Amino acid sequence: MPFYHSLGQIPAKRHTQFAMPNKAGLYYEQLFGTIGFDGMSSLLYHIHRPTMVREVLESVDVTPKLAVAKNMLARKLIGFKVEPIITTAPDDFLESRVPLLVNNDLIIGLAAPRRGLTTYFYKNADADELLFVHRGSGRLRTLFGSLDFGYGDYLVIPRGMIYQIEFETSEQPRLLYVESHSPIYTPKRYRNHFGQMLEHAPFCERDIRRPQSLETHDEIGDFLIKIKKQGALHSLVYASHPFDVVGWDGYNYPYAFNIQNFEPITGRVHQPPPVHQTFQTDTFVVCSFVPRLFDYHPKAIPAPYNHSNIDSDEMIYYVDGDFMSRNDIAPGHITLHPGGIPHGPAPGAMERSIGKKETVEYAVMVDTFRPLMITEQALAIDDGTYYKSWLE
16 A cells, blocks of 8 residues: 555664564564565564564465356356355355456456454465455454454455454355455556545545554563465464564555445536545455445436456455445455456346436456456356346
8 A cells, every 4th residue: 555654663774683672682674565675565573583484384286176267258256155164163264265257467366264264374475465354353463463343344464464354243254355366456546656646546645544553572482373275275383473563654454444444426417436445455446335426417327338348357345335337246256347348237137327417336356368268167157048138
């Protein structure tokens, strides 16, 4: 995220001696950066060396299993059919993740975890993670501090962040997740050359929730960390608690943004999807559809016009509300409109929209610049008939 933040204790000058109290030694500085030394970075100060690996355990291949590599069908996935996974480790947050749509740039999936991730720590060294919280609430715990989360929150977790997650709700948690092999940023056109959000942006820095409470654990022992790298999950035992940071500062850290704080951009006639953009990468964009007033030209058609996805595959995850452009859509459904063929409002949706003043829908859209492939798990929850839904 392109603005500065700091928590805890840090020395006056970077890369200099930072003494522990009572002359017990020096804190260990760690640069936590991306894209070599050119991307976002932060400096952390540890009680113990962050490099102490005591043991290397097993590695497990978690590469998604593909069912359709070259897809040319519009599809509807019934997302709430993704059930909590019952395993020998029922607390396992990672095993609840179900990859659905993938390419070389990202993985899109759903999760219905029974509980949080509290018995070990997790680090995705392959990808930035974007978690969208559809149901449930809890706390994201990281070496950069903690973030409380709830309904409608996007949690942005840059690659390499060590974290745990706790759920504090009787409601079954439901998450949409995206693993991105390129960094996730706010849209460039909404920032000036200093990185500040511009006045016409649909959200601003005040809407971003940054870590505010720093956990510092001075503990030696055996701490299991599962690290995802090159499509495999590697289990390592560290000799010190990974949350031993006494302070940090910089630009690279996890943060939260709630979809309900996205301020929609409207016009006299229907506005194209880029007005809904919330995040960008080099390989895809994320958009937020939120309650908004409809177009106010006297002959406006509020429903979206038919359009061809020539260069993008479009995935929409339906969260809540009345999805005015579709028929037979419910919360938790996913639609996929592949590039190369046109799509548009369902039969009757255009006519129904005329004269309407507003919509109350919430949805998350991911437009990818390269085609999406279908996993075996996605095929199992595909309704099989959606591609025919435009027939009268």
